[in-house]
Amino acid sequence: GFSFCLSGPPGTGKSAFARYLARRLGLDVVQKRASDLLGMYVGESEKRIAAAFAEARDLKAVLIFDEADSLLMDRRDARQSWEVTQVNEMLTQMEDHAYPTFFTTNLMDRIDQASLRRFTFDVRFTYLDAPALRRAWATFFGDLTMPGEVLAIDNLTPGDFAQARKQVDVLGLQARPESIAAVLLDISRQRPGHSARMGFRH
Secondary structure, three states: OOEEEEEOOOOOOHHHHHHHHHHHHOOOEEEEOHHHHOOOOOOHHHHHHHHHHHHHHHHOOEEEEOOHHHHOEOHHHOOOHHHHHHHHHHHHHHHHOOOOEEEEEOOHHHEOHHHHHHOOEEEEOOOOOHHHHHHHHHHHHOOOOOOHHHHHOOOOOHHHHHHHHHHHHHHOOOOOHHHHHHHHHHHHHOOOOOOOOOOOOO
């Protein structure tokens, strides 16, 4: 067994990457969100965590935990004893688990720092750079020429291109690259820290 901590902004493909590796390994996937595991009674979350690992073992499956910051919260900030025991249960289960385990988070700074050494791999996902923007454009919009201003957008993700493609299909803009670029720029503007340069770059 090995483990990954996959961190980065929403839409960068963390869970998709985990499912991709599962397919390459020929393994099924058991995927859990924090809402599937966190219980309101003392000890309930620990039981659900143990059950998730048991389910993955029984199925010989890859186990994916989304919203890992809620499951591996920094124990230094714990105010209740169950916050510590929940993290301890997760780490104990990880050590004994014989199949791949993935944890994804958008909030890396909230992850328990002592738990990071338990991960086999710590992979940081970020926004698309210029070569990746070109590949994403070709993947979602085919042979259409990509307007130069798209290369100036520095906070797009694969998930943003998927969202843009849906909007383009609904609005009937499939053959209008400048309109597609405007859709992508609008998505970019909605992100915190938007800093794309305005205008055209050819």
